[in-house]
Each structure stands twice: as C-alpha cells, then as structure tokens.
Amino acid sequence: MAYPPHFDETLNLVKETRRFRKSQEIKRLNDAERTELIENYHPDYRAEGMEPLRIGPNRGDRVPIELAKALESYSIYDPGRLNLSEPDYSTDILIVGGGGAGCAAALTAREGGAEVLMATKLRLGDANTLMAEGGMCSPVRPEDSPYMHFIDTIGGGHYTNVPELVKALVLDGPEIASWLIGMGVMFDYEADGSLKVNHCGGHSRKRMLSCKDLTGLELMRVLRDEMRDREIPCLEFSPVVDLLLDEQGSCAGAVLYNMDTADFTVVKAKAVIMASGGIGRLHIQGFPTTNHYGATADGLVVAYRSGAEMIHMDSIQYHPTGTVWPEQLLGQLITEVMRGHGAHLVNASGKRFINELECRDTCASACIRECSERGNGVVTPTGFEGIWLDTPLIPDIKNHFVGIYQRFKKYDIDIQEEPILVYPTQHYQNGGLRINPQAETSMPGLFAAGEVAGGIQGKNRLAGNSLLDIFVYGRRAARRALELNGKVASPVRLTVEHLHNWHDRLNALGVPKAQQSPVLLPDYTPK
Amino acid sequence: MANLIPIYYLGKKHMVPEGVTIMGAIENSGHRLVRGCGCRGGFCGACATVFRIPGDHQIKVGLACQTRVEAGMDVAILPYYPAQKVLYDFKTVTDPARALQTMYPEMYRCLGCSACNKICPQDLPVMDIIAEAQRGNLPAVAELSFDCVMCGLCASRCLAQMVPYNIAMAARRLYSHSMLLGPDYVGVRIREIEQGVYDRQIDALLEKSQEELQKLYAERDIECI
Numbered sequence: 111m112a113y114p115p116h117f118d119e120t121l122n123l124v125k126e127t128r129r130f131r132k133s134q135e136i137k138r139l140n141d142a143e144r145t146e147l148i149e150n151y152h153p154d155y156r157a158e159g160m161e162p163l164r165i166g167p168n169r170g171d172r173v174p175i176e177l178a179k180a181l182e183s184y185s186i187y188d189p190g191r192l193n194l195s196e197p198d199y200s201t202d203i204l205i206v207g208g209g210g211a212g213c214a215a216a217l218t219a220r221e222g223g224a225e226v227l228m229a230t231k232l233r234l235g236d237a238n239t240l241m242a243e244g245g246m247c248s249p250v251r252p253e254d255s256p257y258m259h260f261i262d263t264i265g266g267g268h269y270t271n272v273p274e275l276v277k278a279l280v281l282d283g284p285e286i287a288s289w290l291i292g293m294g295v296m297f298d299y300e301a302d303g304s305l306k307v308n309h310c311g312g313h314s315r316k317r318m319l320s321c322k323d324l325t326g327l328e329l330m331r332v333l334r335d336e337m338r339d340r341e342i343p344c345l346e347f348s349p350v351v352d353l354l355l356d357e358q359g360s361c362a363g364a365v366l367y368n369m370d371t372a373d374f375t376v377v378k379a380k381a382v383i384m385a386s387g388g389i390g391r392l393h394i395q396g397f398p399t400t401n402h403y404g405a406t407a408d409g410l411v412v413a414y415r416s417g418a419e420m421i422h423m424d425s426i427q428y429h430p431t432g433t434v435w436p437e438q439l440l441g442q443l444i445t446e447v448m449r450g451h452g453a454h455l456v457n458a459s460g461k462r463f464i465n466e467l468e469c470r471d472t473c474a475s476a477c478i479r480e481c482s483e484r485g486n487g488v489v490t491p492t493g494f495e496g497i498w499l500d501t502p503l504i505p506d507i508k509n510h511f512v513g514i515y516q517r518f519k520k521y522d523i524d525i526q527e528e529p530i531l532v533y534p535t536q537h538y539q540n541g542g543l544r545i546n547p548q549a550e551t552s553m554p555g556l557f558a559a560g561e562v563a564g565g566i567q568g569k570n571r572l573a574g575n576s577l578l579d580i581f582v583y584g585r586r587a588a589r590r591a592l593e594l595n596g597k598v599a600s601p602v603r604l605t606v607e608h609l610h611n612w613h614d615r616l617n618a619l620g621v622p623k624a625q626q627s628p629v630l631l632p633d634y635t636p637k
Numbered sequence: 638m639a640n641l642i643p644i645y646y647l648g649k650k651h652m653v654p655e656g657v658t659i660m661g662a663i664e665n666s667g668h669r670l671v672r673g674c675g676c677r678g679g680f681c682g683a684c685a686t687v688f689r690i691p692g693d694h695q696i697k698v699g700l701a702c703q704t705r706v707e708a709g710m711d712v713a714i715l716p717y718y719p720a721q722k723v724l725y726d727f728k729t730v731t732d733p734a735r736a737l738q739t740m741y742p743e744m745y746r747c748l749g750c751s752a753c754n755k756i757c758p759q760d761l762p763v764m765d766i767i768a769e770a771q772r773g774n775l776p777a778v779a780e781l782s783f784d785c786v787m788c789g790l791c792a793s794r795c796l797a798q799m800v801p802y803n804i805a806m807a808a809r810r811l812y813s814h815s816m817l818l819g820p821d822y823v824g825v826r827i828r829e830i831e832q833g834v835y836d837r838q839i840d841a842l843l844e845k846s847q848e849e850l851q852k853l854y855a856e857r858d859i860e861c862i
Contacts, residue, residue, distance in 0.1 A: 236675045236683060250823045253860065256835045260842060265854030269847045277839050284826040291819040294727055294810030296779060304820045314859045322783060327680050331787065335806055339724050347671065369671050402681075403674050438658050438705070442678050517679075520703075631671065634664040 112522040113435065113531075120458045120488050124498050124529055127460035132503065136465045144472050151475035151482070153534075154425055154569075159395040165615050167419040167552065176392040177423065180411050183627035184613055185352055187374055189606035192365065194354070197378040200600065201227040203591050204364055204377050206350045206409060207385035209237025210326075210577065211560025213333035214584030215383045215591075216342050222592040226342050227377065229366050231349035231386075231404045231630065235334040238387055238402050238561065239580060242326030243445055243513075245308060245318035246581075247574035248283035254315040256280040263575060266312040266469060267568020270422065275566040278547040279575070282582040287319060290581070295332045296321055310573040311446055312469050318574040323445075323513055325577065348375060349408055349630055353382065353416040353556065354604045361416065361555035362601035367630070380598050381555050381591040384409045385584060388539040388561040391632040394426050398441025399536040408628035409562040413543055415612045419552040422541030425569040430455070430473035432535020434496035436521040441535040444499060444514060446470070446573065451510065456498040456529065457486035471570050474534040481533065488531060498529040538576065540569050549587035555598075557591055559583035645711040659686055659701040659712055673714035679703045682788030685758065688712040698790050700758050718789035720800045725807065733811035734773030741804045744770050746797035753791040753801055759784050763791050763801050770804055776816070778808035 113121065139147065149155050160172040164182060173181070203219045205212050208230030219226045230236070249259040259280040264271050287305075291297065298306035298320050307316040321328035337344065347369040354376070356362040361382045366375040386409025390401025399405070414420060431446065433439040449455070449466040455473065456462055457480050464476035480497050481487030487495040501507055507526055508515050518525050542564030549557045560580040567575060616625075639654035644662055651666035660674065675683030684701035691709040701714050723740040730736045738744075744767055753763035762781060769777040782805035792800040829835065842850065 232675060233683060236681055241676050241678060241680050250826050252822050252825075255838075256830065257838045257842075258857070260839050261850070261854055261857055264842075264850060265857075269850055273843050277843070281830050281835060281839070284823055284830060288819060288823050288827060291817070291823070292728075292814070294812075294814035296783070296809055296813040296817065297819075299817060304822075309860070314857050316860055324680070324784065327786070328783075331806060332810060335722075335810060338722055339726065341724065400678075402676050403670075436656075438656070438661065520705075631669065633669055634661075635667045635669055636665060 123460035138465045147475045151479045173423045174394045180627040183625045186626045189609040194604040197376040200378040204379035205383045208234040210239035211580035211584040212385035214581045215588040218585045218588035228344040229348045234344045235330045240326045240330040245320035245325045246577035247317045248287040250284045266572040271568030272565035286581045312572040356601040383557045383587045385560045390536045397536040400443040406629040411628045419544045421544040421564040425540035427538035428474040428534040429537035431532040434533045435531040451504045454500040458488045496531040496533040499532045500529040501525040548590040549583045557587035559587045642708040662706045672716040677702045682786035685715045685788035685790045722803045727814050733815040743799045752794040756790045756794045775812035779812040
C-alpha cells in the first residue's frame, strides 16, 4: 500500500522543489490577513455547517449541525418507565466519564472522604486523554511563570477565554504536576534531575512536560491503577443517557445505559461531575477525527437538555495535519512537532503556501484553501484530498519520530524519503458546558471538567493545555462537590419532569420521534 | 474497488476489501463494535485480537486497529481478560524492589518459555521484563515496558499464570515514585502561588482591555528553542 502510481508526478515535484524551499522564507501573516484567512476558510465559519439552536438555554446560538441534531433529540428510552423510587445505586458523588478529568475528580473526592461512583461508556481509561502524545503544560520552571502562561493562553485563544478560568488553570498547574509526580507518573527528566520540557506552538516558554511520546498513555495507566488501588467502583460500558433532577431543579443523579444487557440504571447522587469528553466522533462537517471511539458529545447532550448552559459551542479545533493516506490511518494525528522540526506544508505542485509555525486554526484554514478554491490538492483513489507534509526535510526523523515512522513503514511508505499526505482533522471541542472556577455549571449540583467544559481555552486551544485543564478542573469539581456535599441532604425524590417538558417542546417543533440521543457510538457499518 | 478476500469473524465468513485493518473489515461486514474497540490508533489495547491463517499451525496476534487482514484469517477480538492486580498504597513503600517481590511473588515461577514475547503485539521483550523484575531492577523494567498498552495478551499465554503487564505497571510506579522525585523548583513555585505572589500580577491582567492584552501578547519575549 505504497502511494498509488498516479501520485508519481506530484511526488516528483515535491522532491524537485525541496532544495529551493529550504532557503525560502514565508512571512507570518499579520492580524488582518490571519482573520481574513480564518473567516473565509475555517470550517467554523461555513454558514452551511452551522445552525441556530431552537430550544434550550442557548437558543439562537449557532452550533455545528451534527451537534444541533444531537441536542434537539428525544431520550433513547421512555423516561416515564423508569423506577425512580428505588434507585439502583445511591452515592454522594457520581462521576460520568473514565478519562483523565473523571479519574482526577474521583480520586480527589475519595481522598476527601466522599462515597464515589464512576460510570463510563467503554473501559476505565478509554478516553482522549490516553491518546495525547506531546505532553502537559505547567509553569513550574524558574524561567517560567503562571503570568506568562496566562498571557500565552489568552492570546492563543484570541482573547475569548473566560479569564478567571485561565487564572485557575495556570495557578493550579504546578500543584497538578506535583500531584502526578507523587502518584508515580514517569515523566521525562534531564540528567541533572530537572524535568525535561518541550517547546510547543503558541507558548513563549518551554513548559510541556512529557512521558516520551506517550504522555497520555502513561498518565492514564497510572490514574487507572490508582483508581483500582483506592477501590473506587466504576461501572464500565455504562454511558450516561440522561440526568435526573430533584424537586428543586438541582441535578440529583443520572440514568445509565448498560451496553451489555441493554438495561437502564438509575443512580441517585448529591452531586454529578460530568467528565464525558468531546465530540469528534459526531464527525462535524464530515471531518475525520483524531478522537477516541466514544467521543460522541453525550455529556453535553444530556446536560443541555436538563438545562445546563453551553459556551463557545460554535468553535471546534481542527488539527492541520491529519493523515489522509493510507486510508487505514485516515484522520490520525501527525504531531505539529514535525513542523517545528522543519517539515513544510506543500501543495500538489510542490509549492509552500503558509508559514508552517502559524497556529492551528490558521494552518488548517490555509490547507483547506489550497484544496478547495485554489485546486492545488492531491486527490486519492477514493476521493479524499490532501496536501503534503514534506517529512524528508526533517533530519534524523527515524529516531525523533519512531512511532510515526513505523506506522507508515507498515504501509510501505518511508517518511525519510517520501512526504505524508495530510488534511485538517477534527481534534478538540473548544467550547462546552459553561463553568465557573469551581467547575460548577449553570445547574446546581452539576459540575463539569475536561473537554466537555468550555471557556477555559477560548476559541483556540494551545498544545499541552488540555492535559492540564482536565486535572485542574477535575480536582476543582471534586473539591467544590465535597464542600457542598456536607450541606445538602440526599435527594428525596427524583424527577424526569424536565425530560417530559423537553420532549413536548421537540414534539411542538415537529422533531420526528426517531431522532434520539445521545449517539453513544459512531456507526461505521456500510450504509 | 479493492479486491475482496474472505475472513472469518466469530466463525462466520465475510468478504472484505483487501488491505483494510481487521477492525475495518469487521465493521465493513456489518458489525458495530461495542467491546473490542477503543482509541482506534494503537494506544489503548482494547482490541487485542487472536487469529490463525489457513495452513499455519501458529496462533497469531495483533491489535485489530493496526493489523491488516489476510485471506482466510480466522479472528476473535478479546472482549476482556480477567487479571490479578494487587492493591497497594505506593506512599508507604520504603524498599521498592522488595515491595514488588512481595506484591507479585508468582513472578519467580516464570518458566522461560517466551510465549509472552511471541504474543506481545507491541513487540516488547516481556520475558526480559519479568527477569529484570525478579532481580529488582526497577529502572530496567520501567524502560523496557514503557510502550505497554496493557492489552492482556501476555497474561492469556503465561504458563506460570502471572499477569506481566500489572507487574510492569507496579514496577513503573514504584520506580517513578521512589526515584523520580521531581526537582525542588516545583515545590518552590507551589509555595509562591500559595503565598499569592502571582494573584496580583494576574488580577492586574484581568483589568486590562483586549487592546492592552494584545499589545502585551505581541511584545512578549519568547524563549529560544
């Protein structure tokens, strides 16, 4: 499965122009040029990809069509048939989602003495956290400071971030690093005992802590092990399908769906921490994704229809360099560190078209422009289109990027000799449930942490900031829930009135009954 | 259109496009996976798969999301594998090598058969990892086992019935917890934050207009690579 023969012509052009391109300077865009490029080509600005929500707290807000459909949907079961008077489980704190944010919340809540139950869609640890390669940013070095991390994050987010959330993010960063070190995470170190730090896009200081190129895997392995050591119960293959409220309208539990038995489980809780992750597997605007199989926005959907407010849900992050060929690797991430090491973005005729070190939304927009309006893309036999990431420019690539080298070698592509065909791929949900610095959503009793929460990263997230935010807000959610737990009694009566109301409103809008959510898993069987 | 080749999944024959992954082939033949599918990128170990090829007596393995189909292959994805894990409070450890030996004494029953090496889809030297664990060489276990995705296949084949991936997990944590302590400057920074050193600086930023922030951002000095 090397490149198809009809790629020969463009591959030759890339090879022939390599020498010239090495000495070519491409100027960075100024603010106005950058804004124009993004507004014309970034998928977030495609009018046909968005639609205004018709009901709920964010009525009138534009969101991706795929999300709008999931939000404006009926429950996948009849809420009237639940036995709410005899819950299957009763606990202090229910945590939805078994990724980095969920585990941070669960461990912190247990440390504080609460009774904790976790529910997750797949296995404990099956989450985007585990797939993070690069690392986690934290302003720990003497040369760095939380002040600089704040400026970088808010500038990278185009000043749309909720500043108080960024403040909490950067001030908690060092404590999070220390917490993880204390749990036995195998971070990379220099010979002198200092933490190894990497530079990454948009950060003005080296502050990315790493565990080789498998940072997320190492973090998730340790958290999962600690979850088991603390004997925190976790219901696997049990995604959330709705939230339950008490008579005052506070969140008081959830309905889970047991994927093994097709039964519904009622959980009563004094607080619910939503840590259900992102949206990639809804394939916004048809984009492939770097996300985990379970990233279908379930938490966002169930929280919204129970009354929790969202923020920035018109903002999706597309990573400029997702794999296009071989198709088996479609959408998989090619780290931006490769561009940092000198790889060019090159069109079918062998020409560069953007400074490769612009941030993610800018580079992604430029790649899309090249393939659409300018017609300079390379078309694969099955109709996908991409541009080249010219990897042979990277010195010693085989050692620097051993994982990527081997991944392509399996398909007879030697990235030392040949470039990689790439196109933007959905990577991250910038927006999410609106939270305050205590991780409280707009609904009493409901907290949110991790990718499902919004506002922290603004409309463009910097590399390394999400691995930090999941832990910061996971722990903050748990601490706040612990604080309030002592003050509230266990809910007396659970209700699903809000779901009946929601269904009535959908009915009035003429939404067909077959339109149900959450989606739970994508469907890749032939249509 | 790609050529179609036969594979057998759960005993049923399916014609699937040549060149696709085992996971792609299973989905292409109409199955919506629930168990046996995770990150789809080779990180998570959810799709550990065993298979045989006609005419070959050997049992073969791979991650379904990373392994391409071969004509006639008979595949099963492991939905779950029960594993022994010893609960432990890592904070109480004084002698990490000794602790590992106490937690998993069965590691000394290794027969040296190397079935674990042969089955590891990550090509890890599992038997060497266990040998280093027996010697109490935790740094070596940690390095050699770092790419482990904990898929469970080694445990499924071990003649001594141990769970190599949980032994390696414990070894990595014991090693990191006792020997990678983090530099002093982390604690210094945490104390500065507790003392409120940065609150005033950042609160001043919260008062600034977007134009002022833009100026600060544009003029910030960037550390050399």
